[in-house]
Amino acid sequence: MIFDLDDDKPREECGIVGVFGHAEASLLVALGLHALQHRGQEACGITTYDGNKFHSERHMGTVGENFTGDLTGRLPGHQSIGHNRYSTQGKPVIRNIQPIYADLDSGGFAVAHNGNLTNSRALRRKLVSRGAIFQSTMDTEVILHLLARSDQETVADRFLDAVRQIEGGFALVCLSNKKLIGARDPSGLRPLVLGKIGSAHVLASETCALDLLGADFVREIEPGEVVIITEKGIRTFFPFPARPARPCLFEYVYFARPDSIVQGRSVYEVRRKMGHQLAIEHPAEADVVVPVPDSGVPAGIGFSENSKIPFQLGIIRSHYVGRTFIQPSQTGRQKAVSRKHSPNGAVLKGKRVILVDDSIVRGNTSKRIVEMVRDAGAAEVHLRSASPPIMHQDFYGIDMAERSELLAANKTLEEMRDFLKVESLGFLSVDGLYRAIGIDRDDEKPQFADHCFTGEYPTRLVDHDMNQSGKDRQLSLLD
Amino acid sequence: MIFDLDDDKPREECGIVGVFGHAEASLLVALGLHALQHRGQEACGITTYDGNKFHSERHMGTVGENFTGDLTGRLPGHQSIGHNRYSTQGKPVIRNIQPIYADLDSGGFAVAHNGNLTNSRALRRKLVSRGAIFQSTMDTEVILHLLARSDQETVADRFLDAVRQIEGGFALVCLSNKKLIGARDPSGLRPLVLGKIGSAHVLASETCALDLLGADFVREIEPGEVVIITEKGIRTFFPFPARPARPCLFEYVYFARPDSIVQGRSVYEVRRKMGHQLAIEHPAEADVVVPVPDSGVPAGIGFSENSKIPFQLGIIRSHYVGRTFIQPSQTGRQKAVSRKHSPNGAVLKGKRVILVDDSIVRGNTSKRIVEMVRDAGAAEVHLRSASPPIMHQDFYGIDMAERSELLAANKTLEEMRDFLKVESLGFLSVDGLYRAIGIDRDDEKPQFADHCFTGEYPTRLVDHDMNQSGKDRQLSLLD
């Protein structure tokens, strides 16, 4: 069987970038999006305003495939926003690629959104009943319609009016003719940071984007904060009712790039310490520590450092992957083969292997990689997950399996060990994960959103409850 | 110099087709649009409803390039509408191709429109100020928003409510989950006919579309009439204040296909009689009658019949035309050459030629074709236009030059003759044109819209007057 290891990873829906006050705004946004490409590769878009008109390009594929060449000519202007899409919401058609744009009475307005609104269907239903015509199936478009229909006077007030009505996980960058606006949901579920390059302001999902375009990190946008950037500078607002900040742990576990700084901590260092912690919680007698590349590498290094068991590349990752190959049907022996990862026999043969992965979702690919490692001659396989067991779905923009498909939600540890066919299996504990971050979990008021492990959701789930209670009309009748 | 004769023809913005109650609705619509391809080649689209969902495809290019293969599989359903675009309004981007679609509170709704609204900008401005977000720059979208915001109960009433607010030239075919709707503006400026194939109903811009898809002609939709077709049959409405019918003369002069029947008259026959009339009004001593192909052929045949001067193909038309060739800069002699038309020397050499064209707009290509004919050896050139002098702009969907560019609006007959370098020049008179149709013009209440020749517009021109009075805000800030 042929498989992709990444098939069973959680998926994030977006990376966003905004630049205000730079002659090459679109080029900086493109570089920032390129640095954030790991957050979404399905599509990307950039919108600019040149003082007179808005310009926009939206394409399927990556930034490097689409936004090269004379960008400043194609997308002129000193202010720009951009978006990488992964995507849970809406089909992969051009009209569902962001930034989305509307000509409002007050002028043009564009929005790019990372996250997922938990009450967007309820809001959409209400708006349509009042005559709104939606051009996409994206939850993001709700924000535009709320803005268009607000009875507030100024664009700033209309925006605050609109975001007060939405719930869920969101980081937004928006562009009007005079403003770059950034916003983060009250729990801070989705990330957003502020930077500066010369006199220009930059907003981005992660610090690694600031690094690539040469901007200095200023600070994180705070949970619940709205910043409005104009020629006169930055104004800040907190339009939401006060609520404890609970940034999402998955940025540390999987999403953020290892060279990013999240909540003041190096992602690489946190992951390495997750490896330390894992070695403490689930040691094993073994000859070699082998990471599942690339995301398991820092925890693998950490595990090796703590256990003194040598770290080796027992699995090699290919950089060349295209569409899926058909499975050969008549090959003599049936072997687990991945078109993306290959076992390195010289490292594995006859060895007791500690296999370190960042997380286990459905478990199918973990099962196959264990089989692949064993086929390559490993004497024992001890599987270690650098994240706690994933027991619950996310509703804030992370695309994982349905609950019924989550391995840890449906099997005991022993059953999982049997299913995965490993000598031993260990998951980092929730407390251990907090410890890797450098704090103790406050069980009364947890400092992070850890609902996927604990079931403790930080917000209401309006659409989900509505959907559970009865049947929801389909979002669009157009196929 | 290289030129295209068609560069200087009036341009129509659309052909439309609708089918209700046929298992291969989308295929019939495609065939109908193919028959109407002369009304617009820039883009085309088809929308269907399959009892559960709407399906839509919109493409740049012709029907034959896009809507072939397994259409019924791609666009399933027993009801369908389609559209060929030429286009004055909105840029040639996918979002400006029709049919346009919206998910309304009452379900899906699609619109295809031939014509031009004369108060769309005023309506759009009002709608945007009330929070409407437009997805296109097409005037047609105004109709959707009026419908979405109507406080009437049923889709039928909402549609009637919406069309009562629009002015100008329009033939519409619309599709809801239960209905096919057809509508024609109160003056009947744009054409629409009703046909039947088996038990299925068909709406189309011209009868030639009915012919190609094998439908029988039932009747024309009347000026100001709305027909609502459901499974129960056809209901008819006249929602507009009474107003004299004035169908557009240009269907006879240039737009309609010669094999179509318009207002009960064969277009081919009318054009042939325009040739008869022209021979009566502007005879000439000559050896040969040469039409400018293809549109000048029927009038050429008519001129020959009446004058007894032989009809010959003195100009050959090529069927193979792609993008424009660069002009060779260093060719020895500078000749007028057309990549689409070639002079047939054997017919022209040493002859006194009567050159018959359907109309003269700016005059530049007429000038070049005269030069080409003379270069090929013609002894004399007598140019005859089968339409009267074009002196005024149209605002109902015909794309001609600005008034300042119209030859007849800016020059006397003598000046035109000098400019075109012909031995004699004759235009059919307005009365002669009516006579070719078989009636006498009623100067109090003209039976047709002949404003391009007479300046007598059949409606108010709201947007035009607004635009003249002050400056209008641009329709979209997005480039």
Add this chain to the structure above:
Amino acid sequence: MIFDLDDDKPREECGIVGVFGHAEASLLVALGLHALQHRGQEACGITTYDGNKFHSERHMGTVGENFTGDLTGRLPGHQSIGHNRYSTQGKPVIRNIQPIYADLDSGGFAVAHNGNLTNSRALRRKLVSRGAIFQSTMDTEVILHLLARSDQETVADRFLDAVRQIEGGFALVCLSNKKLIGARDPSGLRPLVLGKIGSAHVLASETCALDLLGADFVREIEPGEVVIITEKGIRTFFPFPARPARPCLFEYVYFARPDSIVQGRSVYEVRRKMGHQLAIEHPAEADVVVPVPDSGVPAGIGFSENSKIPFQLGIIRSHYVGRTFIQPSQTGRQKAVSRKHSPNGAVLKGKRVILVDDSIVRGNTSKRIVEMVRDAGAAEVHLRSASPPIMHQDFYGIDMAERSELLAANKTLEEMRDFLKVESLGFLSVDGLYRAIGIDRDDEKPQFADHCFTGEYPTRLVDHDMNQSGKDRQLSLLD
């Protein structure tokens, strides 16, 4: 049923052009090929030499689709040849598009060929057995290999050596670093003319190409003549054994553009006279003469002139044709419909119609068009073919049906009349065809190649005989 009238026309394989001594050689070649587009639309190619290197582009599709924009930049040089392909020989893949090119010991050499060699398979077999590697399945490539292997000294002598070995129908234009070469087979089966623009020389299949690029006609290349054009001027050779000239009649009947001059006669005039002759040989009592457009129009005009029966456009031809539409399967009535031609009811209804076509090959589409005309209301249909009955295959580059499919080869006149369901049927006689040209046929030594009508082939048919005698190995093992 949906059909294309052109589906049953004879097909020519090429148009060729060459220019020597002009700064915009490739642009002139492109214009010439555009004028010759009717000779082949499948593919086209242009090769130039810039004094240092050869440049070449070959594309699927028409000249207007491919060779526009800055041609002189893309294909620089003062000498150039080009080719339009229709094609019988070789699959429509890039390597089978001409001009074909080889780096010979003496330098680069490119060939463009119109026609078909009758001994190419025999020659190819011999060359391959001596180690030649063919890059295409085109017979034209044989010429390159013969040239490459000639033991003559100069390129001119090697070319003469090569063409002496080939048989069949050919017009060639070739390009070396110092020469433009033109050649025509000893019978003159395929056409080639010489022109001049300023000091530059031009070779082309037809005079209409000279007209479009603004060149003056100098003379036809004679049957069996080779012209070698260099900076010093034109040298002429007659390398073949003497043989009577017999140009192909089909240039008059179908292939050549009506505005071309072939063998000193206007093609349009010959066709008109074919109509005269046809009216004399096969008169009919009727109301209207209707041509099958476009190729039947001149003969239709001629028939009308001679018979005094009015000429009318009873069939309208659409300019918009793309890929084939699927046939609707459930349309109530089964009608013959063409996506390219429509009946003009106003002309046909109740009328006795003389339908004039240029030729009848298989007869299937003639049958359908008769049915279409009758469905539109014609009272009687009298079909007239402006060419004699086609009884035999061509082997010199005209692609018609197999003999077993040719209508006239397999049915008596009465059987054909029954099959076509017409009131009367008439074919122009072979003598009548010669008379339309202005001469009497010399039955001992016919002045033209008329083998398709008479079975008298002007040359040996080496490959055909070899193929008949035993089985020939397939030309290429590569699919």
Add this chain to the structure above:
Amino acid sequence: MIFDLDDDKPREECGIVGVFGHAEASLLVALGLHALQHRGQEACGITTYDGNKFHSERHMGTVGENFTGDLTGRLPGHQSIGHNRYSTQGKPVIRNIQPIYADLDSGGFAVAHNGNLTNSRALRRKLVSRGAIFQSTMDTEVILHLLARSDQETVADRFLDAVRQIEGGFALVCLSNKKLIGARDPSGLRPLVLGKIGSAHVLASETCALDLLGADFVREIEPGEVVIITEKGIRTFFPFPARPARPCLFEYVYFARPDSIVQGRSVYEVRRKMGHQLAIEHPAEADVVVPVPDSGVPAGIGFSENSKIPFQLGIIRSHYVGRTFIQPSQTGRQKAVSRKHSPNGAVLKGKRVILVDDSIVRGNTSKRIVEMVRDAGAAEVHLRSASPPIMHQDFYGIDMAERSELLAANKTLEEMRDFLKVESLGFLSVDGLYRAIGIDRDDEKPQFADHCFTGEYPTRLVDHDMNQSGKDRQLSLLD
């Protein structure tokens, strides 16, 4: 400035695969080529023979982009060869993609070639003077022409006759209707291994290809060996004069995938031991060992193991790279930024860094990466190259810089240190490299081709000498 680290790596021209006797031969070849994608990403091709005809597809881009879907349907047959191209020889046009094919007198024959012939221009010149016409500019085509013109009887003898005439570095897989042929040059400069899957035989450049398609490794094809595989089994020949085997060291240093076994040794292990050796030869006081990913990782791990200095990912590699971005011109600070690699500040800040790369060619990107690491806060940078200084060009298929551009060929160690701006610089010695492999260099008869480091070329260089002595005619006059 924006740069790609890989811009300055040596480039290999190919990976090759052949399969004989398997119902899904083309699919296995595609999987094998996918595993060998690191050897060439510019283009790829697969040829099969289905018992009756050959089938071939050649495309620009990677295997995963082109050879997916129903391969066995598109490319049927039980025998197949394939090729990945990188490429020094010939332009990236379809006709220069392999396998190349010819219809020979004996039937079809296809060749795929990894390497470079050192006398191909001399052979080509001779062949062209004897009338051969080349379809490509690839040296590989010479082999086909030699085969076509051989006066031997059988295909096997003709192949042996042909390869005896070529010199240089080559691994070949060839396909005739009855045979799969593999060949390796007498020095064994390019690699080729034999495997088995069920009863089918497999040839491939590296063992990692056998692993992915599930085949067992049988043995390496020996230097100078030709294997001819038919239904009856494998025959082996040694057609070349005896000559010492000298496989190319660069397979260990850079080309081969780490999980491949080359000459009986794990590439990963050799690279790790190169790191050990490097730590012995060039130790440094430092805090952290940072590899340049991905190729520097095994040597980095080895360096860390031997030096006990911690191994950390101080540079992060992005998987998302498309076309080149334009450089922003007005960014305030001018920083070295790579779109492919990012510094991991948390690891580098304030640290003394040992930076381990696999090799240094021109030195420009090494210079930039040092700058990037230092900008990220490194206190000291000690650069270590796991290969010896590259002083000489290769002529056997490795594409590196011209000698005048090679850093080590033009600067002393001290000058290089200055240029690269590092605290210290160390290259592995040639002896150390042999030691990492596990042997001592025999200076009389070196066991490997190490000419890039030592200048001792294993063969004559016919074309190179010819080129030096006079001026060579350009290979093709066609641009």
